[in-house]
Amino acid sequence: AVVSTQSTGALNSCRPHLQSAAFGYGKNLGIAFQLVDDLLDFVSSSAEMGKATAGSDLKLGLATAPVLYAVKEFPNELGPMISRNFAEEGDAERAFQLVGRSEGVALTRELAERYCNSALLELEKMPECEERSALASLCDLVLRRSN
Numbered sequence: 001a002v003v004s005t006q007s008t009g010a011l012n013s014c015r016p017h018l019q020s021a022a023f024g025y026g027k028n029l030g031i032a033f034q035l036v037d038d039l040l041d042f043v044s045s046s047a048e049m050g051k052a053t054a055g056s057d058l059k060l061g062l063a064t065a066p067v068l069y070a071v072k073e074f075p076n077e078l079g080p081m082i083s084r085n086f087a088e089e090g091d092a093e094r095a096f097q098l099v100g101r102s103e104g105v106a107l108t109r110e111l112a113e114r115y116c117n118s119a120l121l122e123l124e125k126m127p128e129c130e131e132r133s134a135l136a137s138l139c140d141l142v143l144r145r146s147n
Helices: 002-011 016-043 065-070 075-083 091-101 104-123 130-144
Strands: none
Touching: 016 065, 016 091, 016 104, 016 130, 065 075, 065 091, 065 104, 075 091, 091 104, 104 130
């Protein structure tokens, strides 16, 4: 998304400050999208997501944002699991439970919201038009998505 938004600005002969704003928008929206994807791994069903969920990132050995927030609350349990990439029997399931008991998902959502707000600030540097409004609405869609 980042390269795409900046490239679009360059190909349309936009002034450098608009290219920079397009880059910032794409970067921040992309990060927000990934953060929401990370939290959906803990709150959505497989049917909603269209893929196996319920800690699928944990099963791949990935410590995503909700886990990294949760380790602050459960360092003695989650720390070693993260270090071994959730490789021991029961690690992924136990980590999933600990994230569910933590503020990890809520804090990840707040972080995604901050990135969307940063994307919107970048859009304010662009001329007001229908396209800018459409790009702004993507932030809301990213935050509200359930799959």
